[in-house]
Amino acid sequence: MATTAASSPQRELTPSAPTLPASIPQKRTFEDDYGPAVPSPLNPEVKPVQRVQVQAPDEGQTAMAREKRTKKDSLKKRESKGAAPGVPDSSRATPDPRMQKEIPLDEMAPLRYKLAPPKPSDFEQAKGPVFTNHHEVQDPEGRTIEFLETSEHVHNKKNYHYTHCIADPAFPSMFYYRQTEPEPFGAHFSFEDTASYIFFDRTGTHVTTDKGFRMARANVAIREGRWYWECKITRGLLKQRNEGDPESHGHVRVGFARREASLDAPVGFDAYSYGIRDVAGQRVHMSRPKDFFPAGEDLREGDVIGFEIQLPSVRLHRKVVQGTYNPAVDLAEEEQTTAPGPDAPNIVRDRIPIRFKSHIYFEKIDYHTTKELEDLMNPSPMVSSGPAGSSRPPNPHHPFAPLRTLPNSHIKVYKNGALMGVPWVDLFAFLPPASRMVQQQPAKRDRLDDGSLGYYPAVSVFRGGAAEVNFGPKFWYPPPELNEKQQDQNEDTEMVDADAGVGPSAAAAAPQLQLGKAVQKLRPVCERYDEQIVEDIVYDIIDEVDFWAEDSRKLLTGRAGRDDKVSEAPGMVPGGREEEIKELVQDD
Template identity: 30%
Template sequence: MLAEGSSPPPPEQYTDDVLVQENLSVPVPTQLSTLLHQQGRKRKRAPVAASSPAPSDPGSASGNPTELISSRADLSSRPQLSISRGPVFVPTAEGSEYYKTDLIGVNRVGFRYVPAGINPPGYTQPCRTIESNPTTFRVSWEDRSPFITVTKDGLGLQGGTGFRSARCNAPIVEGRWYMEVKVVHGGGEHLVDGRREGSHVRLGWGRREAPLNGPVGLDGYSYGYRDKTGDKVTLSRPRPYGRPFGTGDVIGMYISLPPRREANKKDPLDPAHIKRERIPIDLKGQEVFEILEYPQSKEMTSLMDYSGKSTNFSSVPSAPKKSAAGKLPERGGPMNTTKSNAAPLRSLPTLADSRIAFFVNGECQGVAFQDIYDYLQLRQSDTSRKAKEKKRTREGVKEHRENPFNDGTLGYYPFISLFNDACVRLNPGPDFDFPPPPDIDALLTGKPSEATERNWRPTCERYSEFMAEQWALDALEEEEARADASRAAAAEKVEAAKRAERNKKRQQAEARKRAKLAVAEQQRATPAIDDDRFSPMSAMVGFGQPSPLRHGTIYDAGEGSVDHSYSPAPTFISNGDFQGGQSGYNSDAMEPDEIGEDHGSAVRSSSYLTLPQSTHSASRSPQESASLDLPRPE
């Protein structure tokens, strides 16, 4: 495990000429573990090309690579650094003092990177802002074009092919600041490899939105000073200003900004509010914050229109290309792209009483720019805000979002642009080759001044202030994260109680349902009782009385059976038919012997059927009816 502020591991070399590629698009530990899994061979270490400015780690040379790789899988096992490991310096040529930087996240179009460190246990936020060596005001390792090479102290810069730029590592947001830049090679005098253009330098101040692949003054986001003609330039429009400068000259850069504006607490859309939008990632083995760079506004880009025509129209190209079928496209003239619901252009605010001036070898060239544009973002329109609110991030994945507020890095940076092999060296102070007067504003405005102490500050003092501001924002973010975590825990507790109550009610309902099903199942399993007392007709006839439907059933009058001769069955008098002929139990159906044997019972039975039914027969039981001694008919 690497110690705090340690250097990154040296480049690794594998057997069979399997080398670790530079500028990997995936984190170094992941690539290393993949190669180790595929090769399954012991790695051999290659000599380090150049040392890192960060303190070296005594245990890194003999450490176990497997431990380093496994430590990357768990965030808590990563080393907690206060100084970034990078960069690793790779010399551009043998014996050169200028180096390329490796193992850092160099800013690219649309994104920028800031060194990050793992927070110790107990923090809600996983990472915090850290520094990189040397911890002084210098050119930023990350915020520069990769074609700009640097010295190890971050104060020397050398260009490549074409105009490329670099920003320093701390912005100016208010007050009066001064620094010097010495031109080592420039002014078109230094020719290398037979190039006609020579080497040129442009110096000035630029905002975050200014591109790094072009010179200062390319657009309205930066203000520059040219070496060849001495012109001042912004929006790519050079204007006469001062004297030309070249190799050996020392250029003083001065900027004066009004006090920063405090955000309106009652206005949540005020761009002056401080809000960060950054995501910690692992980039080439180093923890960094990836940030979506502030985009250029259409209001600023509209200032670059040189035609003077309305920007709502676009003309057809003068030399249209042939289509695949060989036919020329139709020419319909200018195409109107005006939208009826297009949002109007917002006004571009400026900083009142702001000034930019330059000195050449201590000689003041006057005010180059004044009332420059405000470095804060333009106020977000309601239409764009509502359109962005409709977008939803994927669940479990944090995505980048445009930040319409100040993230603490807005301001004007010293902006250095080099063409071809131009070289410069920065001097942020406090000691200068040509110290300016104590009151530069009085010199610029022509007002007399009796100030004996300087009212401006060297830019070297700005770095410590800027880092203190960043750490204060880290503390504020940690406090807000803990408050959000507490609120989330309380909301989760309430939601858990609601879920428990819902589960309890659901269980009770299921228990009641199961009880009902059990009762119904028990009723289905109980056998039915075959008793006339429980028949539906018993309720109409009367409890305990035989059913009146018994006349349609043949009963066995055997021994021990009940005599139903007094059953209230219908007689032939009521139906108009002789019942004995129907039932088969009359005297005509019997044999002569049987008539003599049971003549009395038959007579009694037939005589009973002809008698009118007593009104109390329905209330007698069959046993009581059988015991009655009825008179025999004559």
């Protein structure tokens, strides 16, 4: 029996897919998810990724409809091409807007300040400190040592670093001022880069104090190569004690310190310095003394301790701090090459002349400690909750630049001419971004290298302890490579056997320090002082030419500080006062 359509139940229609609104966000493209974020040996340049604009579906399009995907190369093939996926060759030179927040270091130029014309006295030779007699002592050899108090000079503190300068009419585009050195000339302790209550002799090579530990750094920064210097303990642990004699006349610690190391602390107090204690000859780093000298060995009055430091080339150093260091390639290149590379260091010195009493100084922002090294010195018990990589030991490939170490770097220690061993290997890197300036300047300039970074010979004295340094060329106990005959030879003569490595005794102490056939000759620190003078002259000329080019290659006149055209030059920064440059006020 047939039923009618009216009496049969009605079937509901299947609901259709709703139309997508145009405002629904679309999924990121494949390249955004899997493109390399940082450079690598296989992908040296990170190029911008072209974002594909996904069109919103039309009104009649359903959710099942998908955008047609383009064919993509495999990850291995993209890395072999050395470019980010999805970027054609023609677009490789297009800058990534996200990367423009950081100014490339090779495009930076020193900040230029608007200054008033110099005074006639600014053209006179720079003067050293004023010496005032403080006290006299007898050294173990019976000599009378006159210790003097220095005054009328500035100290490096409050996040600023000072170097002497002088007005020179040959530098009109720099507003006449260039760097200079006062007497005494040569390598010695820096009168500006020292703690308060430090007393010197007139040559600046002898130091003491009547307070707690105070540090004095040399005026020489070691950045690469092999260098040697000595220090004699003139007041410290007694060599022979009679009944009623004190145990010591004070204490001394000797070693190396970076710019960030605290001056009001002994050498080895933090991660920025390495020191040897006079008591038991212990090695100290990050305030952790460890046995180094044989049992019963101390540093006593009359003993001479020698230091040899070895650092890799600045070329390899920059690869380490930039994260491009490849030991399989770079170490072989380092062994085969001893000459400087074609890529010169980018030294940028943001500085302004200031007046302090009868002196003219360049004032520069100094470098400060980093959180990574402070945490390494005082580790937190909650290391696992920190950022990734914070628990890793220092190494050349550490995720954090301040915790990267320099391959083929070490410090060797001698006592009275005898090699005591190698207390430290793999020293911390110091070039930016491993070191950073105090952030009191325009953005991204805290990573500049102003040429003052490096490892400085340093001595700390405590309550009457005294020490005398010898930077060469004639040493009290020269190592085998620096005997008197070799010092008188021509500089081009090899001082060591090419197959000798770093010496049999050092090889036994640290076999990993072998450098192959390209071992650099050992040199006295006094020669590094001469190199620094040459570098300062070259950098001054480069800055002068740079500013001259900014001024449309026109020489300035005597109204340099008030010239309307000069004040509109690119990079000009107002500074000082119209009638005079900045007058520094600092307590002695």
